[in-house]
Amino acid sequence: MIGDNMKISRRQLRRLIEESIDFSPDLTRMFMDELDSSFFTGGYRYPYLFFYEEFPDNCMVSIRLTATGKNIVYIDDIVTQGEDCQRNGYGRQFMEVVVAMADSYSVALELDVAPTSNTPLDALYSFYQTVGFQQAGVADH
Numbered sequence: 001m002i003g004d005n006m007k008i009s010r011r012q013l014r015r016l017i018e019e020s021i022d023f024s025p026d027l028t029r030m031f032m033d034e035l036d037s038s039f040f041t042g043g044y045r046y047p048y049l050f051f052y053e054e055f056p057d058n059c060m061v062s063i064r065l066t067a068t069g070k071n072i073v074y075i076d077d078i079v080t081q082g083e084d085c086q087r088n089g090y091g092r093q094f095m096e097v098v099v100a101m102a103d104s105y106s107v108a109l110e111l112d113v114a115p116t117s118n119t120p121l122d123a124l125y126s127f128y129q130t131v132g133f134q135q136a137g138v139a140d141h
Contacts, residue, residue, distance in 0.1 A: 028067045031105040035065075035098070053094050059085035061094040068110070073102065075111035086117070095131045109133070 008016075029046060036044045039051040047067030054060050059082035068074045080091045102109050111133070113124045125135070 027071050027105040028069075028073060028107055031073065031102060031107045032065065032067060034101055034105075038097075038101070053090075055082075055085070055088075055090045055093075057085065057088075058082045059088065059090050061090050063094070063098065071106060072108045072110060075109060078111075079116070086119075092127070092131060099132045103132075110136070 032044070032046060032049050035049060035051055039053050042050040042052060042062070044050070049065045050062065052060050052062035059080065061078070061080050063078045064076040066074045066076055078091065078095070080086055099109065111128070113121065113128060115121055115124055129135075
């Protein structure tokens with residue numbers, strides 16, 4: 001009885017298995033690995049990555065990322081450090097590279113815009129829009 005109702009060919013079984021398993025590459029991990037090999041890293045243990053780039057005048061830009069889903073990376077924090085290092089374009093240079101790499105791997109970057117310095121919120125929104133971010137239409141995002 002059961003045998004008559006449950007006949008399935010190998011071809012049908014293979015198709016069912018292929019449909020149920022995602023064989024696409026983990027682009028998020030590949031993106032994070034490339035960032036890890038392209039910048040100085042302060043610690044990388046997937047799904048978390050902290051890395052930085054040094055600039056002239058003892059300036060440094062650092063970023064902390066978390067892979068939050070398939071092809072989605074959340075920017076936990078981005079900071080420009082050093083005396084008189086704000087508004088010199090270092091953060092922009094850094095973010096343009098990160099955004100370009102994310103785009104090349106089809107990885108979406110997400111962040112919550114929140115000032116941690118004297119920078120007005122409007123200026124932060126403007127900055128992120130000029131490097132390719134769009135408002136998500138979600139409160140606090």
